[in-house]
Amino acid sequence: MSCHDFQQKLALLVGDELEVNEAVAARRHIAQCPTCRETLQGLTDSRTVMRFVSETPTEISGESLWPRLRAQISPATLVPPRRGYPSWMPTATLAAACVALLIFVGSTPIIDGQSEPGSFVDSSFGANFDPATDVSEYRDFGNLPRTEFSMNPGFLAVNADPRSSLPQVYRRDNLDPIDEL
């Protein structure tokens, strides 16, 4: 590891924020590197100044904020937590529709090894259709029980973590994206 690599470690060493093995490696390097020793001394000095300012008592006087706040807030201001319609519902609905479509397309009859083009519905269907005169003859589809639908949550590309599909070597789960550093 070069001196440049150690610069960042030194800045954490002064605050005792390195892991034990990192600290040992850093101290070993410092013992034989005058440049890093000098850098560490500078960091220690500037941090001492910060500690001094930190420990200088600051006058925070005055009454509690609560009496004034109590007069300003009312439980009506508080919006109750949203219930009944979770944010993932539209995505799940869309996913369910997509899966249903795939099943539908997948169930297209195969004739002589080829998918039947156009309509696969028997053209004679409905030719002899005799509509009911009494609406009660129709089943009430609205009252049919909804079937449980389960699916693999990772199926949805929309919600899936794009990094999760990457090989382990590309994962940087312990760091935010580089532009946010």
Added chain:
Amino acid sequence: MILMSKNEAGTTDLEESGVTLSDARLVEDVRRGDKDAYGGLVTRYERRLIGVILRFVHDTELSRDLAQETFLRAFERLDQFDPSRRFGPWLFRIGVNLALDYLRRRKRRGWTSLFSESASEKSPDPSSADPRHEIDLRQEVQHVLEQIPEKYRKVLILRDLENFSTSEIAAIENRKEATIRWRLAEARTRFQKLWEKRNLDQDVVDTFLGDEEFTDELS
């Protein structure tokens, strides 16, 4: 029965049958419409919050006002708070962001910090050691900190001036701890360089001021 008691740190704990109520329990009570439960959260966090905001705005009255605004906003957004997380970091995030927003607005208006630094400073006490050194040093540190980009400055203030741990800062910033450590290292390095430069500049000025020929030329 709910009792209020002062603990050693000077903050107030809410106790129910001798058990200190957790933040999560108080938040839940507030959400159910118990307005006074919010008082428990306010008294628990107000001093620390005012102290943290003061590190950014350097004005006691202003930091009290911003802390008040922070508690108001937190109350109004309590529905957005994830109860599986800690209340403290969420509150400090709102407070720090409010303080930084205030500073940005003030900067846009061209307001210099020259007029806002005195309120937090105590008047000199003749019986104690000369306080000017402390005040000067604080102002100089503040001046150097202002030259550091906001995202690094924020982490440096929270860690080295307010003693939050890196994991607490990660929770406040809603970032991974590795990111906070990286920023902290960068912030300390930048501060050190600026601090050394400032000392060097000061030495140059002192040298010139000590030079009689140079001061004669000036006069």
